[in-house]
Amino acid sequence: MAKEKTYICIGCPLGCEVTLTIDKKGGVVGFSGNKCKEGEKYVLEEYTNPVRTLTATVLTEGSSQPLLAVRSNKPILKTKLAQSMAVLAKARAKPPLKMGDIIVPNLLDTGADIVASSDLSS
Numbered sequence: 001m002a003k004e005k006t007y008i009c010i011g012c013p014l015g016c017e018v019t020l021t022i023d024k025k026g027g028v029v030g031f032s033g034n035k036c037k038e039g040e041k042y043v044l045e046e047y048t049n050p051v052r053t054l055t056a057t058v059l060t061e062g063s064s065q066p067l068l069a070v071r072s073n074k075p076i077l078k079t080k081l082a083q084s085m086a087v088l089a090k091a092r093a094k095p096p097l098k099m100g101d102i103i104v105p106n107l108l109d110t111g112a113d114i115v116a117s118s119d120l121s122s
Contacts, residue, residue: 002029007046011038018043051075054084054114058091058103062122068093069117070103076110083108095122 002021009016018039021029028047031040045051053075057067070093076084084107091104097120104114 005047006033007043009034009039009042011042012036020044020047022047050078052078052081054081054107054112055117056085056088056114058088058093058114060093060095060120063093063095063120064122065120068097068103068120070114071117072107072110072112073115074112076107076112080108080110084110088114093120095120 002023005020005022007018007020009018014035016034016036016039018034019032020043021031023029028044031043034040034043054072056070058070060066060068070088072084087104087107091114093103093116097103097116099116099118101116102113103116106112107114
């Protein structure tokens with residue numbers, strides 16, 4: 001018996017509700033509800049390899065600003081988000097920093113760097 005999963009596509013402004021049909025072995029059997037090919041592409045990627053851009057804050061040292069907004073410079077696997085947050089909980093940002101400066105290089109060997117989302121002065 002086939003199983004169905006429903007996703008809201010964010011591939012374009014339409015926001016289609018796309019239903020993915022999956023066989024007993026986890027293979028994709030079909031799609032329905034998408035109004036364009038982007039819907040199929042997005043849902044297949046979301047099912048097989050979901051990734052997210054991580055946004056967070058890190059504590060600062062030596063600054064009047066207690067927290068610094070940071071983000072990953074490229075998406076990372078959704079399964080690595082909790083581990084990534086544990087790493088960021090231990091990270092400290094020290095001024096001076098400019099937007100885009102690397103705070104944590106190669107986060108968990110993902111190839112993504114955690115970068116400052118704004119400047120940090122003392």
